[in-house]
Amino acid sequence: MKKVLVSLLIALCSFSLFAQGGAENEVYYLNYKAVAADIYTDEVAPAFEEETGIALKVVTAASNQYTQTLMSELAKNDPPDIFQVNGVVGLQGRINDVAPLENTEFYKLLNDKSTALSANGHVVAIPYALEGFGIIYNDAIMREYFALPDKAVDISSAEEIKSFEDLKAVVEDMTKHKEELGIDGVFASTAMAPGSDWRWTTHLMNLPLYAEFSENSEGLDAVSAGLAATEFDFKYNENFKQLFDLYLDNSTVSRALVTSRTIADAMAEFALGRCVMVQNGNWATIQILGVDGNVVNADDIKFMPVYMGLEGEEEQGICIGTENYFCINSHISDEDKANADKYLTWLFSSPTGKDLVVNRLGFIADYSSLEDTEPSDVLAVEMQRWMGKEGTKTIPWVFSCIPSDQWKMDFGSALLEYVNGTMEWSEVVNVAVSSWAREAELAGR
Amino acid sequence: MNRIISRSVLLFVVPSLVCFLLAFFVPFIWGVVLSFCEFTSLTDVTFVGLANYIKAFTVDGYFIQSFFFTIKIALVSVVMINLISFALALILTSGIPGQNIFRTIYFMPNLIGGIILGWIWQIIINGVLVNFEQTILSNSAYGYWGIILMSNWQNIGYMMVIYIAALQTVNTDLIEAAEIDGAGRFRTLTSITIPSIMPSITICFFMTITNSFKIYSQNLSLTAGQPNHQTEMVALNIYDTFYSRIGFEGVAQSKAVMFTLAVAVISLAQLYITRRKEVEN
Numbered sequence: 008m009k010k011v012l013v014s015l016l017i018a019l020c021s022f023s024l025f026a027q028g029g030a031e032n033e034v035y036y037l038n039y040k041a042v043a044a045d046i047y048t049d050e051v052a053p054a055f056e057e058e059t060g061i062a063l064k065v066v067t068a069a070s071n072q073y074t075q076t077l078m079s080e081l082a083k084n085d086p087p088d089i090f091q092v093n094g095v096v097g098l099q100g101r102i103n104d105v106a107p108l109e110n111t112e113f114y115k116l117l118n119d120k121s122t123a124l125s126a127n128g129h130v131v132a133i134p135y136a137l138e139g140f141g142i143i144y145n146d147a148i149m150r151e152y153f154a155l156p157d158k159a160v161d162i163s164s165a166e167e168i169k170s171f172e173d174l175k176a177v178v179e180d181m182t183k184h185k186e187e188l189g190i191d192g193v194f195a196s197t198a199m200a201p202g203s204d205w206r207w208t209t210h211l212m213n214l215p216l217y218a219e220f221s222e223n224s225e226g227l228d229a230v231s232a233g234l235a236a237t238e239f240d241f242k243y244n245e246n247f248k249q250l251f252d253l254y255l256d257n258s259t260v261s262r263a264l265v266t267s268r269t270i271a272d273a274m275a276e277f278a279l280g281r282c283v284m285v286q287n288g289n290w291a292t293i294q295i296l297g298v299d300g301n302v303v304n305a306d307d308i309k310f311m312p313v314y315m316g317l318e319g320e321e322e323q324g325i326c327i328g329t330e331n332y333f334c335i336n337s338h339i340s341d342e343d344k345a346n347a348d349k350y351l352t353w354l355f356s357s358p359t360g361k362d363l364v365v366n367r368l369g370f371i372a373d374y375s376s377l378e379d380t381e382p383s384d385v386l387a388v389e390m391q392r393w394m395g396k397e398g399t400k401t402i403p404w405v406f407s408c409i410p411s412d413q414w415k416m417d418f419g420s421a422l423l424e425y426v427n428g429t430m431e432w433s434e435v436v437n438v439a440v441s442s443w444a445r446e447a448e449l450a451g452r
Numbered sequence: 453m454n455r456i457i458s459r460s461v462l463l464f465v466v467p468s469l470v471c472f473l474l475a476f477f478v479p480f481i482w483g484v485v486l487s488f489c490e491f492t493s494l495t496d497v498t499f500v501g502l503a504n505y506i507k508a509f510t511v512d513g514y515f516i517q518s519f520f521f522t523i524k525i526a527l528v529s530v531v532m533i534n535l536i537s538f539a540l541a542l543i544l545t546s547g548i549p550g551q552n553i554f555r556t557i558y559f560m561p562n563l564i565g566g567i568i569l570g571w572i573w574q575i576i577i578n579g580v581l582v583n584f585e586q587t588i589l590s591n592s593a594y595g596y597w598g599i600i601l602m603s604n605w606q607n608i609g610y611m612m613v614i615y616i617a618a619l620q621t622v623n624t625d626l627i628e629a630a631e632i633d634g635a636g637r638f639r640t641l642t643s644i645t646i647p648s649i650m651p652s653i654t655i656c657f658f659m660t661i662t663n664s665f666k667i668y669s670q671n672l673s674l675t676a677g678q679p680n681h682q683t684e685m686v687a688l689n690i691y692d693t694f695y696s697r698i699g700f701e702g703v704a705q706s707k708a709v710m711f712t713l714a715v716a717v718i719s720l721a722q723l724y725i726t727r728r729k730e731v732e733n
Contacts, residue, residue, distance in 0.1 A: 075695050082493050100698040103496055199589075201676030266589035266678070267578045413696040420680040427590050427679060449511070449697060 033062040034343075034350045037080055037087035039073050039331065042293045046367050054359050061346055071202045074100070074412070081336070088339055088347040092132050093330040094407035095234055096450075098124055105131040106337035106344060113333075113351040116374040124332060132332035135355075136370040139310070139390040140210050140288035141325035143295075146307040148188055148283045152181050159183075165309065171246075171316035175253055181283065182257045188283075192259035195276045195285035196268035197251070199426055203269045204419040206286055209406040211251065211313065212418070213326050215243035216405040218317050233408030237452050239443040243317060244436045250315040254286070255426065265426055278303055286313065289386035292369060310389040312402075319400075325393045328404025410446040417442040487706040490699060504706035508693075514681045515707055518689040519714070525596070525685065526664035529603045533660045534653075537608045541615030542641075555616065559609035566606075570673025573602045577674075588675060595675040595683030602670050607663060611656045618652035619645070650730040657722055665715045686711050 034055075038047055044067035052063040066087070068076035073091070080087050081104055092098045098105070107129035108114050117123060117133055124132035149165040152158065159180040160173070168174050181193045198206070219242050220229040227235070241247075255262045259282050270287075271294075277285045278298035285291075289310075295303060312323045335347045354360040356376035364370050365377070369384035371391070382388055394401055409415060421438040424430035482494075487504055491497040508515055540558060544551045561569075577588045577598050588594045622645055630640045646653070668687035671677065677684030677692070684692075690711065694704035 078493075078695070096698075100492065103492060201589075201678055261585060263585040263590060264582065264587055267582075267587040411697045416692070416696060420678060423589060423678055424680050429679070445511070446697070449699075 032060075032346065033064055034089065034346050035064045035066070035085065035087045036089040036350070037073075037077055037091070038065050038067040039091045040290065040368075041067055041069065042290055043368055046293075046363070050367060051354070051363055054363065055350060055353060058357065058359060059349065059353060061349065063350060071205070077101075081338075086336055086338060088336055088343050089351065090334055090336065092124075092332050092334055094332065095124060096407065096410065097330075098126060098132055098332070098334075099450075101334065102126055104334070104337055106335040106339075107131060108133060108335060111335075111348040111351075113348050113355070116352070116355055116376050118373045118375055122373065132334050134329045134332050135372050136331045136368075137327060137329050137372065137390075138288050138290060138331070139325045139327040139386075139393070140286070141310040141312050141393075142284050142286050142314075143277070143291060143386070144284045144309055144311055145277065145280065145303050146309050147304060148190065148280070152177075152184065152188055152283075155184060155187065157184075165311060168311060168314070169321040171250065171314040171320065174311075174314045175249075178253060178257050178284075189280070190259075190283060191276070191281045193257040193283050194254045195258070195273035195282045196260050197254045197258055197265045197426075198268040198270050198273045199266045199419075199423050200269045204422065205415065206270065207251065207422055208415040208419045209409065210286065210288070210326070211247060212409075213404060213406045214313055214315055214317060214402065215241060215247050216408070217326075217402050218243050218246075220405055220408070228403070229405045230403055230408055233405050235452065236408065237444065237447045239440060239447075241436050241439045243315075244432070244439070246315040246317055248432055250313070251422075258282075262426060266423060274298065284311075289369070289371075289384065289390050292384050292386045305385045308385050308389070310386065310393060312393075312399075322398060322400050324396065324399040324401040325390065326402040326404060327390065327394060328407065330404065330407060410443065410450045410452065414439075414442050414446045483705060484709055486702060487709045488702075489705075490702045492699075492701060500702065504702040505710070507700075507703045508707045508710070511703070514684065514689055515686075515693075517681060518677075518684045518686045519711075521596075521683065522665055522667075522685045525599055525603075525667070526661060529600045529607075529664050530657065530660045532600065532604055533607045533611055534656055536604065537611035537656070538615050540608065540612045541619055544612070545616055545619045555613070558612055561605050562607070562610045564606070566667075566669030567673045569602060569606060570670045573598060573605075573670075574674050589678045592679055592682035595678070598674055599667065599671060599683065599685075602674065603664060603667060606670075607660060611660065614652050614656055615649070618649035622648045647729070650726065654723065654726040654730065657726055658719055661719055661722055662715060665711075665718075 036047070038044060044065075047065040047067070052065055055061065055063045066076075066080070074097075077087070077090050081090075090101075092101055092105075105126065108123075109130040114120075114123070114130060114133055120130075122134050123130045126132075144165055146165060153163050153165075160176045162168065162173060162177070165177075168177060178193045181188065181190075185192065198204070216233060216239075217229050219240065220232040220236065225232070255265065258265070259276050260268060273285055274287070274291060274294045275298050276282045278295045278301040280302040292305075292308065295301065295308065296305060310325050312320070312325050314320050314323070317323070333351060335344055339347075355364060355372065355374050361377060361380060364372070365380045366383045369382065369387050371382055371387050382391060393399065418435075418439050421430060421435040425432060425435045486497065488499060488501060489497045490500045490504075544555055544558075564572075574588060577594065581587055581590070581594065586594070588598055626644050626648070627640055630644050635643065666687060667685055668691065671683070671685045671688050672691075675683045677688050681689075686707075690704050690707045693707060694701055
């Protein structure tokens with residue numbers, strides 16, 4: 008009797024440990040975009056299940072934790088079928104987990120096949136959302152400022168700001184008038200709390216990276232030149248510094264307190280009308296309009312290029328690129344791969360899916376199926392306006408060539424010390440340069 | 453009867469033994485093996501010898517730095533936690549009114565998880581520092597004392613319960629005899645009470661030392677190691693190593709193995725020292 012009990016217990020124990028997870032006929036997508044988490048679970052998943060009978064499970068990784076979450080999810084019995092990589096550097100780390108995609112229906116939708124990423128002779132990652140970032144401003148407050156009788160600048164609308172000098176003059180004069188304008192500061196908090204510094208270490212950094220790698224490119228485009236770069240001189244560090252200082256000195260909070268502010272704080276300040284400008288991308292629309300007590304009118308949310316005094320910046324547009332590539336897990340069954348393809352094709356080409364993509368998720372993607380659609384998201388519309396603007400040059404996302412996450416952490420730490428006043432700017436530049444050399448070497452460049 | 457008991461031992465031991473082997477022993481052995489390998493998942497492993505152990509020290513100096521920072525945290529918090537929790541235990545066994553309520557209140561912080569605790573203390577500390585135009589990341593000393601404060605707040609209640617249980621078992625005959633012999637309260641404490649509860653002191657020291665070394669979530673949510681790695685403890689350093697570069701999983705694993713060994717050596721030394729002072733009742 009006891010022996011039976013013992014073996015039963017052992018059997019139970021091992022059964023529960025080795026039981027296979029994962030439901031039949033389910034697509035599991037590990038989502039990167041935290042702002043869209045609710046849209047996936049509340050709208051996309053029910054719609055997909057209703058139309059195809061296949062369940063959709065969407066798990067969203069916490070902010071700045073995608074790599075970590077993906078790594079542990081991939082090791083599980085029920086790994087994600089679809090996940091995302093952030094570009095060439097991100098793909099290198101997942102090279103054994105990505106399935107060939109050249110025969111999928113989804114790949115056929117892509118217009119410019121050269122934008123997909125390849126590895127081991129196969130197409131393995133397909134871009135799904137073009138994104139743009141710049142300085143987002145609230146045009147209602149800008150108009151109010153330009154209507155002031157004692158403004159110190161000659162220009163009369165935000166559209167006329169064409170350079171760092173213009174921006175600086177306007178911003179500093181607005182700071183003087185902040186009481187009349189009813190704001191706490193011109194710029195939202197330069198959020199430096201842990202996990203919130205990527206707007207500076209990647210996006211703001213994009214312009215110095217672009218300027219430097221365009222020069223030494225030897226015929227390559229800036230991104231390819233950056234991806235091959237074993238050294239980075241941070242030649243345009245003074246440009247970075249002067250805009251970063253402008254952000255810090257004309258902000259809703261004092262320099263000393265930005266290390267306690269997060270991106271969510273910064274976006275809330277913008278949504279509540281306590282500031283006029285914030286550097287962020289088109290994904291922020293959902294965030295701004297979703298804040299309780301939002302006072303910003305959707306039509307007043309506009310983009311302006313990030314001006315830091317680089318040569319030729321009067322023709323500069325906003326920074327447009329992508330960090331969003333879909334990959335299908337190579338370790339799942341063929342049936343699961345087919346379902347994953349079915350889901351992606353459904354999302355980007357069925358009427359319901361297209362509606363969700365364009366109007367709810369706000370993705371701008373270069374797919375043949377989306378050619379008859381118009382974006383409704385305000386910043387997406389702004390992005391397209393800047394892309395089609397006569398005489399402006401769109402800046403690509405060169406920051407995707409940063410050799411490792413460690414570089415971003417090192418540079419972010421150095422910026423934090425600079426903000427605290429415990430590190431000289433020249434030392435910050437040293438950190439950026441020496442860390443790049445080390446990380447590029449470790450990455451095998 | 454005895455035969456039945458001895459035969460049933462197996463029945464009671466096997467389930468937890470199986471779980472222990474599967475959930476602890478096997479992963480531990482795997483962990484040691486992986487520290488000598490380059491890997492991205494458990495199905496994709498290449499042996500690289502000692503390369504990971506060398507990289508752990510040569511790529512940057514933060515592993516060593518975080519180790520010393522952790523020791524600094526552990527030294528201060530072990531002493532503070534044990535002194536304060538022992539003092540509280542003495543007060544709350546002296547028969548003051550409401551002592552059961554106080555015991556419950558002091559124990560409660562232990563029930564809050566590390567991440568939430570970190571956020572709560574970050575808000576409190578930033579709320580105080582804002583009056584001086586500072587944040588917890590303005591100066592690494594704030595992070596250092598913040599972590600100590602938080603681990604005190606979390607652990608004191610728990611250790612206090614162990615000390616209270618021990619104090620209640622001290623032989624009252626001995627204390628009475630000491631009083632008759634003219635010993636003062638302090639003398640009674642050092643010569644009767646403390647020697648009698650040495651086994652509990654051993655346990656409390658062991659737990660506070662290992663707890664202090666293992667602090668991770670509190671560190672992550674309070675400062676995330678900022679400014680510039682100055683408040684980074686070993687567990688956080690290992691985690692960051694694992695994810696911040698492609699191909700560094702094995703390096704993090706080698707750090708974890710070295711860390712385990714170091715903590716084991718330190719705690720065994722402590723066990724050896726305090727055990728020698730234990731007396732038979």
